[in-house]
Amino acid sequence: xxxxxxxxxxxxxxDGIRLGTTCAGISQPDRRDLVVIExxxxxxxxxxxxxxxxxxxxxxxARQHLNKKMPRMLVINTGNANAGTGASGIxxxxxxxxSLSRLAGCQSDEILPFSTGVIGEALPISEIxxxxxKAYDDLNPAGWIDAASGIMTTDTVPKGVSCQFxxxxxxxxxxxxxxxxxxxxxxxxxxxxxxTTDAAVSSSVLQTALSxxxxxxxxxxxxxxxxxxxxxxxxxATGKCSGAVIDTLDDEDYSIFLDKVTEVCKLxxxxxxxDGEGAxxxxxxxxxGAESATMCDxxxxxxxxxxxxxTALFASDPNWGRILAVVGRSGIPVDAIEQVxxxxxxxxxxxxxxxxxxxxxxxxxKVMQQDELCIRVDLGQGDRSTEIxxxxxxxxxxxxxxxxxx
Amino acid sequence: xxxxxxxxxxxxxxDGIRLGTTCAGISQPDRRDLVVIExxxxxxxxxxxxxxxxxxxxxxxARQHLNKKMPRMLVINTGNANAGTGASGIxxxxxxxxSLSRLAGCQSDEILPFSTGVIGEALPISEIxxxxxKAYDDLNPAGWIDAASGIMTTDTVPKGVSCQFxxxxxxxxxxxxxxxxxxxxxxxxxxxxxxTTDAAVSSSVLQTALSxxxxxxxxxxxxxxxxxxxxxxxxxATGKCSGAVIDTLDDEDYSIFLDKVTEVCKLxxxxxxxDGEGAxxxxxxxxxGAESATMCDxxxxxxxxxxxxxTALFASDPNWGRILAVVGRSGIPVDAIEQVxxxxxxxxxxxxxxxxxxxxxxxxxKVMQQDELCIRVDLGQGDRSTEIxxxxxxxxxxxxxxxxxx
Numbered sequence: 118x119x120x121x122x123x124x125x126x127x128x129x130x131x132d133g134i135r136l137g138t139t140c141a142g143i144s145q146p147d148r149r150d151l152v153v154i155e156x157x158x159x160x161x162x163x164x165x166x167x168x169x170x171x172x173x174x175x176x177x178x179a180r181q182h183l184n185k186k187m188p189r190m191l192v193i194n195t196g197n198a199n200a201g202t203g204a205s206g207i208x209x210x211x212x213x214x215x216s217l218s219r220l221a222g223c224q225s226d227e228i229l230p231f232s233t234g235v236i237g238e239a240l241p242i243s244e245i246x247x248x249x250x251k252a253y254d255d256l257n258p259a260g261w262i263d264a265a266s267g268i269m270t271t272d273t274v275p276k277g278v279s280c281q282f283x284x285x286x287x288x289x290x291x292x293x294x295x296x297x298x299x300x301x302x303x304x305x306x307x308x309x310x311x312x313t314t315d316a317a318v319s320s321s322v323l324q325t326a327l328s329x330x331x332x333x334x335x336x337x338x339x340x341x342x343x344x345x346x347x348x349x350x351x352x353x354a355t356g357k358c359s360g361a362v363i364d365t366l367d368d369e370d371y372s373i374f375l376d377k378v379t380e381v382c383k384l385x386x387x388x389x390x391x392d393g394e395g396a397x398x399x400x401x402x403x404x405x406g407a408e409s410a411t412m413c414d415x416x417x418x419x420x421x422x423x424x425x426x427x428t429a430l431f432a433s434d435p436n437w438g439r440i441l442a443v444v445g446r447s448g449i450p451v452d453a454i455e456q457v458x459x460x461x462x463x464x465x466x467x468x469x470x471x472x473x474x475x476x477x478x479x480x481x482x483k484v485m486q487q488d489e490l491c492i493r494v495d496l497g498q499g500d501r502s503t504e505i506x507x508x509x510x511x512x513x514x515x516x517x518x519x520x521x522x523x
Numbered sequence: 524x525x526x527x528x529x530x531x532x533x534x535x536x537x538d539g540i541r542l543g544t545t546c547a548g549i550s551q552p553d554r555r556d557l558v559v560i561e562x563x564x565x566x567x568x569x570x571x572x573x574x575x576x577x578x579x580x581x582x583x584x585a586r587q588h589l590n591k592k593m594p595r596m597l598v599i600n601t602g603n604a605n606a607g608t609g610a611s612g613i614x615x616x617x618x619x620x621x622s623l624s625r626l627a628g629c630q631s632d633e634i635l636p637f638s639t640g641v642i643g644e645a646l647p648i649s650e651i652x653x654x655x656x657k658a659y660d661d662l663n664p665a666g667w668i669d670a671a672s673g674i675m676t677t678d679t680v681p682k683g684v685s686c687q688f689x690x691x692x693x694x695x696x697x698x699x700x701x702x703x704x705x706x707x708x709x710x711x712x713x714x715x716x717x718x719t720t721d722a723a724v725s726s727s728v729l730q731t732a733l734s735x736x737x738x739x740x741x742x743x744x745x746x747x748x749x750x751x752x753x754x755x756x757x758x759x760a761t762g763k764c765s766g767a768v769i770d771t772l773d774d775e776d777y778s779i780f781l782d783k784v785t786e787v788c789k790l791x792x793x794x795x796x797x798d799g800e801g802a803x804x805x806x807x808x809x810x811x812g813a814e815s816a817t818m819c820d821x822x823x824x825x826x827x828x829x830x831x832x833x834t835a836l837f838a839s840d841p842n843w844g845r846i847l848a849v850v851g852r853s854g855i856p857v858d859a860i861e862q863v864x865x866x867x868x869x870x871x872x873x874x875x876x877x878x879x880x881x882x883x884x885x886x887x888x889k890v891m892q893q894d895e896l897c898i899r900v901d902l903g904q905g906d907r908s909t910e911i912x913x914x915x916x917x918x919x920x921x922x923x924x925x926x927x928x929x
Contacts, residue, residue, distance in 0.1 A: 170860045171851025171876065183768075203842050203877035236844025237878055300831055300848070341830040379759035390779075424747040425706060428924035438607050438642025442706070445577025454576045470577065471609035472643055510830070515918050 119392040120399040120488050120508075121275045128261035128279045132315040133157030133355025136260030138267040141248035143198030143241055149267035151245060153217065153252045154191040154311060160355040162229075162466040163324035164190050165331050167329055167348035174199045174206030174240075175230040176347060178214070178287035182226040187320070189227040191351070192217050193248070193268050193309065195296070198347050199232040201242040209240040216246040233296060233309055233347050256286045265294040268309055271517055272298045276388040278381050285360030287406040288315040291377055299340055299394035299518060309359045310335065310350040310385055316374060317356035319364035324467060334382035337505040340393040341514070352378065372406045390506045395514030398430050402490040406456075413503035414445045416494055422446050427510030435481025437466040444494060447462040456497030462490055524800040524896050525680045526805040526914075534667035534685045534892045535696045538721040538760025539563030544673040547654035547929060549647055550602030550640060553910030555673035557651060559623065559658045560597040560717060560804030568594050568635075568759040569730035571737050573754035580605045580612030580646075581636040581912045582753060584620070593726070595633040598623050598655070598758070599674050600701070604753050605646040637841045639676055639702060639715055650771040665679045668755045669674050673701040674715055677923055678704045682794040684787050690776050691766030695722040697783055701791040703798035705746055705924060716741065716756040716791055722780060723762035732781045733758040738878065740788035746799040747920070748828045758784065759857040794852035796912045802835050807897040811908035812862075819909035822900055833916030841887025843872040861904030868896055 128368035133216055134156060141151040156162070164183055166176050182188065192213055199206045214228040220230075222467050232240065255263075265275035279292040293312030318326070323329040327350070356362065361369055391399050402420050420426055425442045429436040440459055449457075461484040466476050543866040547557040562568070570589055572582050588594065598619055599787040605612045620634040627634075638646065638744075671681035686699040699718030724732070733756065741756055761766065769777055797805050798836075808826050815818060826832055829849045835842040846865055865873035872882050890896050 169848060169851040170857045171847050172854050183551075200875050201847055201873075203875075220535050236842075236848065244875060247583075252566055342828070420747070424830075424920070428921050431921065432925035434925070436642075438604075441577050441607055444665075445575040449576050451576045451578075457577075463763065467607075469609075510921060512918050512921050514830070515834050515837065515916060515921060517832055519838035519840070 120396055122274055122276065122388060122391045124153070125262060125275055125277055126279060126383060128292050129279045130258040131292050131313045131355065131422060132357035132473060133160060134353070135256040135258050136264040136315045137252040137255030137257070138260060138263040138490065139248050139251040139255060141244050143194055143196065143244055149263060150195045151248050151252050152193045152264045153249070153256065153268040154264065154315045155256050156189055156353055157355045157357060158189070160262070160353055161320045161323050162316060162319065163352045165325040165328060165350050169348070173232060173347045174202055175210045176231045177207060177230040178210040179231065179349065182214070182229055185226050186224065188229045191229045191231065191311065193231040193368065194245055195268055195270050197238055198234045198236045201237040202239060204225065205238065209242050209293060211234055212242055213245055216249050217253070221248055221278065226399050229348070231309055231349055232490060233268065234433070261292060261294060268294065268296040270294050270296065271297070271393050271394055274392055276385065276387070276392060278384040280377060280381060282314055282373065282377050284373060287358050287360045288312060289358045293381050293385055295389060296390040299390050300448065308323050309347070312351065312378070312381060312435050313355065314386070315355050315358040317358065317360060317362040318354040318374065319362060322363050322366060322371065323352055323354055325366060325441050326378050329375060330379040330382040333379055334386040338386045338390050339418060339421045339505065340390060340396070347518070371413065376447070377434040386504055392509055393508035394517045395511040397506035397511055398509040399489045399502060400430060400507050400509065402507060403491060403493040403502065403504045405493070406496040406498055407501040408499035410501050410503065412448065412501045413501050416444055416496065417503050417505045419443050419447045419509035420494070421505060424510055430509035431511045433482070433485040435461060435466060435478060435485045436483070437472065440492065440519055441467055449496065453496065453498055458495040460493040526802055527796045528669055528680055528682065528794060530705060531668060531681055531683055534683045534698050536664040536667070537698050537761065539663050540568060540719045540759070541659030541662040542670040543663065544666060544669035545654050545657040545661060547600065547879060549600055549652050555669060556601045557654050557658050557675040558599045558670045559655070559662065560670065561627070562595055562660050562759055563761045563763060564595070566593065566759055567724060567726045567729050568757060569726065569733040570755060570757045571734060575754070577607065577907045579638060580608055581616045581638045584614060584616040585635040585637065585755065588620070591632050591858050592630065593634045595629045595719065596623060596627055597635045597637065601674055602640040603644055603646050604636060604640045604642045607643040608645060612646065615648050617647055621649055622655050624814050626656055633828055637715055637753070637755055639674065660810055667698060667700060668691060670772055674700065674702040676701050676704070677704065677800055678798050680798055682791065682798060683779040683793070684790040686783060686787060688779065688783055689721055690779060693762045693764050693766045695720060696911055697787050699787050701795060701886040703795040704798050715753070718757065718784070718787060718791070719759045719761065721761050721764040722776045723764065723768040723878065724760040724780065724908035725764060725768060728769055728772060728777065729758055729760050731772060732784050732806040736780060736788040739785055740792040744792045744796050744822060745827045745911065745913050746794065746796060746802070773879045793912055796914055799914035800915040800923045802914035803917055804915040805895045806836060806915065807910060807911050808913060809897060809899040809908065810902065811899070812902040812904055813907040814905035816907050816909065818854065818902070819907050822902065823909050823911045825849050825853045826898060826900070827911060827913035830916055836915035837917045838893070839874060839888070839891040839893045841867060841884060843878065843887070847876070848875055850866060855902065859902065859904055864901040864903065866899040867891065875878045877909070
């Protein structure tokens with residue numbers, strides 16, 4: 118039931134990247150659940166990870182390895198998050214890296230491990246280690262679609278984005294895949310996103326580009342307000358498209374690169390929301406006219422997290438009173454409510470803190486019945502604005518999260 | 524499906540209080556939706572109201588009237604909140620007071636109006652004014668149960684609490700009713716609560732007692748994190764049980780009175796949670812070992828509002844990973860996660876930030892299957908603690924809020 122994600126777009130291979138996927142039987146038989154991604158020698162990798170204080174073992178290990186060496190390989194399993202598993206979880210994540218390093222002929226700390234799935238259960242190491250050679254043997258440049266499937270948990274569709282553009286006089290490719298549908302309120306990162314390019318970009322420029330893009334993309338989405346323990350987003354540049362290296366932010370082509378990375382991150386982040394657990398709607402929330410960025414975020418996220426607004430969205434009910442009630446509890450001054458306007462797409466439903474005089478419910482109803490719509494709040498106080506993306510709250514959200522793990 | 528609210532307890536009449544209830548046909552025919560409460564001359568009234576900047580017309584009018592005179596009468600309708608109705612909403616609320624004042628032979632500003640129900644629609648003034656005389660004629664000291672029914676919206680059962688105790692050598696009565704099931708995250712007040720006593724207490728002492736009791740009761744509950752536009756809680760003392768007046772906080776009987784008011788407020792507040800929309804569980808969340816009260820509240824409310832924890836509660840799934848993930852995103856220092864312990868009732872499920880060594884899932888499962896349970900988080904950082912009450916998130920919550928108004 119993903120909203121507006123009818124078909125995975127063409128995922129262009131990226132020179133210097135190979136992907137292999139297999140079924141390791143981690144939580145279900147015969148489903149793809151183990152992915153390895155190989156990076157060509159000399160590739161640079163940038164990463165952002167969850168800021169949840171309770172972070173998973175693979176996140177701890179990946180951070181350590183990344184601090185030491187540029188990675189040559191990633192290994193990702195779904196079905197088990199290896200989170201809340203203490204010291205043995207860390208040993209398990211390291212053991213997977215060890216096994217893969219022997220197959221790949223590289224160092225263990227040149228491998229980054231990622232896990233997603235159920236929290237608090239021991240990683241089934243023997244199943245994973247036994248299946249690693251199958252995944253390794255499957256490595257091929259066209260393995261994107263299988264890999265996008267192999268990292269899914271409650272996702273209903275594989276998700277990826279790909280584009281090609283001119284950089285330094287050559288056509289470069291940017292291809293990424295992502296997983297995530299619930300426990301989505303990324304904080305400096307999101308679920309798992311792996312984005313690659315054959316452009317030549319230095320490590321530090323790559324990290325700056327990723328951090329900047331994440332703020333405008335993965336950090337602007339929420340499905341249910343819950344932050345995962347395993348969030349990670351990687352941007353890897355193989356440099357195989359050997360134009361001149363972008364090694365400074367002053368490089369005239371940096372802004373082209375940054376724009377494209379941001380665009381791909383936004384589309385991937387929005388794909389997570391579109392495939393949000395139980396989602397029947399893709400909702401953009403814009404807040405403008407605020408005095409501060411904090412106030413913008415407070416209003417926007419309070420609307421996005423309000424169970425009453427989310428169930429009204431599910432019911433296609435233009436219940437402006439619920440939206441206004443959320444704005445009213447978001448810390449705005451009492452007399453500021455009289456400056457508030459609210460729009461559903463272009464239909465003004467609230468003006469000066471009350472129902473707009475010329476508003477007819479049929480107009481709001483029409484917008485609410487769309488699969489995709491925008492709620493815009495104008496606070497009338499200042500000139501700060503923001504934009505985030507979210508979903509509705511449906512029976513299926515409850516079903517998925519009440520039945521998951523049981 | 525209210526949890527543990529099998530039967531309304533006996534509601535003792537309070538000398539000096541009469542209640543009348545009727546069907547005005549506000550949103551449905553033949554359901555009680557209009558209540559008047561008469562206070563004997565000389566009664567004192569204390570009140571707390573919603574802090575939502577978007578507050579309803581009756582709240583504005585009630586605040587004004589209360590600032591001028593001690594009220595002689597309350598008028599409460601359900602089915603329509605008269606919120607987001609602008610200037611005409613205020614005139615409507617005043618008009619209801621006018622009509623009732625003519626029947627009662629008092630001043631219009633000796634009447635406090637209260638409304639609850641759908642936001643953003645005009646109050647059906649003619650229906651209400653036409654039915655007021657029936658409600659007025661129904662005034663009687665034993666009208667508590669009808670009144671408790673007459674203020675309900677999505678509540679499934681009428682809710683009230685009553686007790687008698689010794690004060691100043693006499694037996695005094697404290698009886699209250701409450702409504703509320705959704706849009707429940709009171710902020711200095713709750714939905715509608717009307718508490719009365721025949722004790723003799725001065726206005727200022729009454730207000731202090733109410734404010735103090737509300738902090739420990741109505742301000743410690745949450746169903747869905749949404750704050751109503753119409754919240755109000757009143758404590759009225761008729762003084763008909765004419766012992767000496769408690770007119771100072773130093774009075775030796777003040778603490779007895781405060782304890783009883785707090786106890787009644789707690790039971791009424793908990794009744795709202797027990798009857799929370801779609802609730803199948805009544806959950807106490809305790810946080811201790813925090814460095815600050817803010818940290819306590821942050822952890823407790825984040826757990827109470829997490830859709831993932833709430834759906835796990837609905838599924839009776841002892842999913843400690845979800846709870847720990849919420850604690851992890853609540854602003855505790857990264858290394859503090861290793862001091863965290865989590866208990867379901869007396870079963871320790873998490874110790875030192877990971878699954879407790881001796882924990883067996885069957886133990887957690889057993890607690891989770893109870894209708895009532897306690898989640899306790901020990902942060903191991905300091906000596907601050909808190910306690911709040913909440914519910915799970917069920918299919919019925921979505922159903923109620925997706926279908927309400929349609």
